[in-house]
Amino acid sequence: MKMSGAQMVCEAIIAEGVKTVFGYPGGAIMHVYDEIFKQGSFEHILTRHEQAAVHAADGYARATGEVGVAMVTSGPGFTNAVTGLATAYMDSIAMVVISGQVPLSLIGTDGFQEIDAVGISRPCTKHNYLVRSLEDLPRILKEAFYIARSGRPGPVLVDIPKDITVDIGEFVYPQSVSIPSYKPIYKGNKRQIEKAVEAIKKAKKPLLYIGGGVVLSNAYELIRELAFKTQIPAVETLMARGVMGAENPLLLGMLGMHGNYASNMAMSETDLIISFGARFDDRVTGKLSEFAKYAEVIHIDIDPANIAKLVDVDYPIVGDVTEVVKEMLSMLDGINTDRYKVWREILRRYEDLHPLSYIDSDEVLKPQWIIERVGELVGEKAIITSDVGQHQMWAAQHYPFDRPRQWINSGGLGTMGFGFPAAMGVKRAFPEKIVINVTGDGSILMNVQELVTASEYKIPVINLILNNQFLGMVRQWQSFFYEKRFSETDLSFQPNWKLLAEACGGIGYDVTTKAQFDIALQDAISQNRVCFMNVAINRFENVLPMVPSGGALFNMMLPPKAENKGEK
Amino acid sequence: MATSKTLQDQNVRSVISVIVINESSVLARVSGLFAGRGYNIESLTVAPIPNSQTSRITIVTNGNIRTIEQITKQLHKLIPVYKVIEHQEMVEKEMVLVKFPLTENLSDISALCTAYNGGIVNVGAQMCITMITDEPSRVRHFIEATQRFHPLEIVRGGVVALEI
Numbered sequence: 001m002k003m004s005g006a007q008m009v010c011e012a013i014i015a016e017g018v019k020t021v022f023g024y025p026g027g028a029i030m031h032v033y034d035e036i037f038k039q040g041s042f043e044h045i046l047t048r049h050e051q052a053a054v055h056a057a058d059g060y061a062r063a064t065g066e067v068g069v070a071m072v073t074s075g076p077g078f079t080n081a082v083t084g085l086a087t088a089y090m091d092s093i094a095m096v097v098i099s100g101q102v103p104l105s106l107i108g109t110d111g112f113q114e115i116d117a118v119g120i121s122r123p124c125t126k127h128n129y130l131v132r133s134l135e136d137l138p139r140i141l142k143e144a145f146y147i148a149r150s151g152r153p154g155p156v157l158v159d160i161p162k163d164i165t166v167d168i169g170e171f172v173y174p175q176s177v178s179i180p181s182y183k184p185i186y187k188g189n190k191r192q193i194e195k196a197v198e199a200i201k202k203a204k205k206p207l208l209y210i211g212g213g214v215v216l217s218n219a220y221e222l223i224r225e226l227a228f229k230t231q232i233p234a235v236e237t238l239m240a241r242g243v244m245g246a247e248n249p250l251l252l253g254m255l256g257m258h259g260n261y262a263s264n265m266a267m268s269e270t271d272l273i274i275s276f277g278a279r280f281d282d283r284v285t286g287k288l289s290e291f292a293k294y295a296e297v298i299h300i301d302i303d304p305a306n307i308a309k310l311v312d313v314d315y316p317i318v319g320d321v322t323e324v325v326k327e328m329l330s331m332l333d334g335i336n337t338d339r340y341k342v343w344r345e346i347l348r349r350y351e352d353l354h355p356l357s358y359i360d361s362d363e364v365l366k367p368q369w370i371i372e373r374v375g376e377l378v379g380e381k382a383i384i385t386s387d388v389g390q391h392q393m394w395a396a397q398h399y400p401f402d403r404p405r406q407w408i409n410s411g412g413l414g415t416m417g418f419g420f421p422a423a424m425g426v427k428r429a430f431p432e433k434i435v436i437n438v439t440g441d442g443s444i445l446m447n448v449q450e451l452v453t454a455s456e457y458k459i460p461v462i463n464l465i466l467n468n469q470f471l472g473m474v475r476q477w478q479s480f481f482y483e484k485r486f487s488e489t490d491l492s493f494q495p496n497w498k499l500l501a502e503a504c505g506g507i508g509y510d511v512t513t514k515a516q517f518d519i520a521l522q523d524a525i526s527q528n529r530v531c532f533m534n535v536a537i538n539r540f541e542n543v544l545p546m547v548p549s550g551g552a553l554f555n556m557m558l559p560p561k562a563e564n565k566g567e568k
Numbered sequence: 569m570a571t572s573k574t575l576q577d578q579n580v581r582s583v584i585s586v587i588v589i590n591e592s593s594v595l596a597r598v599s600g601l602f603a604g605r606g607y608n609i610e611s612l613t614v615a616p617i618p619n620s621q622t623s624r625i626t627i628v629t630n631g632n633i634r635t636i637e638q639i640t641k642q643l644h645k646l647i648p649v650y651k652v653i654e655h656q657e658m659v660e661k662e663m664v665l666v667k668f669p670l671t672e673n674l675s676d677i678s679a680l681c682t683a684y685n686g687g688i689v690n691v692g693a694q695m696c697i698t699m700i701t702d703e704p705s706r707v708r709h710f711i712e713a714t715q716r717f718h719p720l721e722i723v724r725g726g727v728v729a730l731e732i
Binding site for chain 2: 132180
């Protein structure tokens with residue numbers, strides 16, 4: 001069928017089953033937007049900033065497991081999208097971003113709104129394309145979606161010069177993809193898996209180290225089955241919260257810089273790390289030379305480059321977690337779980353010794369209480385997104401996540417301003433869920449313009465602003481490591497959050513007491529409007545435990561002991 | 569995690585051949601990877617492989633064992649990279665062009681180049697150009713030896729290698 005390049009873009013989006021596209025038009029992408037106007041198969045959400053469009057598509061992808069799609073114009077439209085691409089890249093999120101480009105004849109002439117998009121995005125995309133002829137376009141679009149979702153997922157940029165969107169050509173969307181140089185490995189090497197299973201059977205203190213790859217691979221049920229079958233304790237990374245389920249007795253909690261005591265001690269004392277889709281990030285390992293000194297390592301990852309990148313690996317297994325765990329399960333029949341009983345008891349004592357705790361107060365709201373309260377009030381009914389900083393860590397530590405894809409945050413890049421647009425993407429995918437963006441008074445302002453988008457499209461996400469009038473995490477470091485010189489972190493000059501929300505068609509709440517919080521949250525849930533819930537919290541609350549940057553994982557600054565708290 | 573630190577941290581020289589699909593910006597992807605991740609490039613050569621849709625990039629790099637392993641893995645991750653060969657047993661050659669002033673003794677220069685599998689390839693009014701092709705260590709010796717003839721310009725071609 002003959003059609004324009006712009007039409008081909010729309011046809012590909014439809015063929016890929018995409019229901020929602022987030023974007024922002026401009027000169028170079030106008031022909032595509034003209035075709036979007038004419039079609040009725042997918043909706044387009046006009047965000048108020050390109051970065052937000054990409055984060056929204058990212059949130060959509062993280063919540064659904066499908067490919068998120070965002071569309072931007074050339075030049076500044078594209079450069080605004082770069083943070084979104086990098087965010088998705090660091091967390092391996094499947095996404096296709098389509099950008100307009102100046103016409104082919106103008107490329108290289110410093111034309112209006114021309115920038116080398118593929119050059120800029122090369123280090124922050126899984127792959128990218130500058131389309132150089134219309135005949136290539138259908139294949140490139142097909143490949144983009146395929147590359148984004150296959151293997152280790154990631155964002156793919158397709159940069160399309162304007163004249164190619166205008167030109168008319170024959171369109172046949174390819175049925176399949178053949179890239180001879182790209183063949184992801186899904187099945188793990190059977191011999192390697194057998195060796196790993198032998199190591200598990202011989203270990204005394206094994207530990208399941210669960211990363212975001214388990215979420216991406218949709219392997220959480222298999223991982224839970226493996227844990228149950230072997231009775232091996234588990235720790236989760238920030239990206240894996242929800243995989244084991246908060247109530248799972250084998251889950252020690254989150255490990256790393258703000259992990260709990262038992263998790264970090266387990267990692268420090270284990271004799272066998274069994275790593276599933278985790279990448280030994282510096283925020284997890286602390287000082288590498290002190291990390292898991294007594295452990296052999298089984299490392300399962302779909303990306304060979306992750307294996308032995310930072311720590312030596314004894315049993316490397318390249319493959320999809322789902323496939324590998326399936327194989328493992330069949331080899332683990334009749335495993336003697338008593339073998340690890342002493343180990344479980346040691347860890348239980350660690351849990352009792354220093355549980356995740358904080359001292360609650362009736363005078364001032366504590367952020368940890370807020371998070372726990374949200375968990376009690378909405379729990380599994382909610383999907384939680386977050387920005388970056390203290391609030392993110394409190395949410396990761398204290399929310400009772402009971403399934404993966406319930407916790408959506410920028411882990412690798414740590415992008416402030418991610419949470420709100422991501423929440424919009426999540427809410428669009430799951431309108432029946434309560435979607436709460438746990439944010440701070442710093443982060444929320446980084447994409448505050450999306451209040452307008454959320455109001456226009458009636459995307460009622462709740463922005464829970466844990467307001468300490470500080471860039472809290474930086475302030476915390478300044479308190480600990482910079483002799484309390486609070487350089488440029490005091491945010492006590494604040495907007496009127498309630499009025500700000502209302503000015504954009506949303507609803508605002510100012511909360512200073514526990515009673516107010518309960519009422520405000522219930523009210524916000526019943527409203528069909530985007531909301532800013534400004535919660536005044538203790539200004540100098542710290543995120544604890546904390547492993548000081550560059551320190552050994554077992555050297556934690558511990559939280560003050562509370563009388564009544566003792567949960568993960 | 570028993571790591572024998574000394575061995576791990578020792579810098580080794582490594583020759584890596586990368587077979588890539590011929591497409592625009594593939595060289596930028598490869599060189600950008602080295603720049604972005606802080607890997608060294610000692611030399612880099614690239615040319616199409618005859619009768620194919622692929623090109624061969626030969627890179628000489630150095631780093632500790634883990635770094636070299638990461639380089640090969642990261643290269644392989646690039647979508648248009650078809651094959652990565654970390655050479656063990658290889659024939660490794662480099663070409664060098666040197667320009668000498670004609671005030672120097674031509675027969676001495678010619679004898680020197682002959683010793684390194686080369687010779688004089690061009691003689692002009694003021695200068696002559698010689699070419700040699702040899703192994704990298706011998707290339708180094710050759711360049712040292714040329715110094716007494718006051719070379720005007722030296723061009724090294726970068727290493728190419730084939731696994732034996």
